[in-house]
Amino acid sequence: MQYSQHATEHRSRHAARTFRPGLAPTLVVLALLPVLIALGCWQLSRASEKRTLLAAAEAQRQLDPISAAELARLPPRSYVRVRLQGRLDAEHSVLLDNRTRNGQAGVEVLQPFFDRVGHQWLLVNRGWVAWPDRRVPPQIETPIHDLLLDAWTYVPPTAGPTAPVAGWPRLVTQVDAPFLWDQLGREGSPLEIRLEPGDAAFDTDWPIVAMPPERHIGYAVQWFALAIALSGLYLYLGIRRARETHDHDRHDPA
Incomplete structure (x- = not known):
């Protein structure tokens, strides 16, 4: 029993001689390391959530489109394919501002669409058009005949307070x-009903997610790398200080 206690005390003293990081670095590591991890x-x-979302969206978009009448009976959700039959309202266009593609400024063009099968109005996003010169309105051509369009649903983020704006098109x-x-x-x-490529569609290359899973993985690697670097620095500092203290005690026994 005494030997075991003596061995334990010996190991503790040896560890103290080989690793002495100090109180301040220990507190810093205890505070930062869990956060980084x-x-x-x-x-x-x-990243896992984004992969699941992308897979679900792709699965939905592989299905046959439903009619606007069937869509009206479903709870609002994104990525449901729908087939529209009716006409666009060219008199009340909405331009969604601050949309860029490949570094070029532009807007997304949304117009009311009356579906003759579902007998309802839908807000159709026809896609992106360039708007390089803000002094000149973007050129938007709207078919005046009946259209048969394939599209998919999108639930936009909850909008904040919207102030009335006069005139059309509305920015x-x-x-x-x-x-x-x-x-x-x-x-x-x-x-919001987003058109697939086809009649009446502009540039419809919408990203499903703003940030792909690969970028989240890259950020995770960075955080874990910082955690490893912090741990390595803590170990290095503890060992170095222990050696300096040991050398000082050995040269200055008093």
Whole structure:
């Protein structure tokens, strides 16, 4: 028993001689290391969520489109394919501002669409067009005949307070379909309907997610690398200080 206690005390003294990081560095590591690890794990979780979202969206977009009448009976959700039959309202265009493609400034063009099968109004996003010169309105051509369009649904983020804007086309920074229908005095779907490539569509290359899973993985690697670097620095500092203290004690026994 005494030998075991003596051995334990000996190991403790030896560890103290080989590793003495100090109180301040220890407190810093205890505070920062869990945060860095948690941030890395959170980024991995976000990457997993994005992969799941992309897979679900792709699965939805492989299905046959439903009619606008069937869509009206479903709860609002994104990435549901829908087939529209009707006509665009060229008199009430909405330009979604601050949209860039390949470094070029532009807008997304949204217009009311009356579907003759579902007998309802929908807000159709025809896609992106360039707008390099803000002094000149973008050129938007709208078919005046009946159209048969394939599209998919998108639930836009909750819009903040929207102030009424006079005149058409109307320049906005967020999509607010209910507000638009209220302004027009119409009953319409709260969804944004994004066209697939085809008739009446402009540039429809929308990203499903703003940040791909690969970027989240890259951020996770960075956070974990910082955690490893902090741990390595802490170990180095502890060993170095222990050696300096040991050398000082050995040369100055008093």
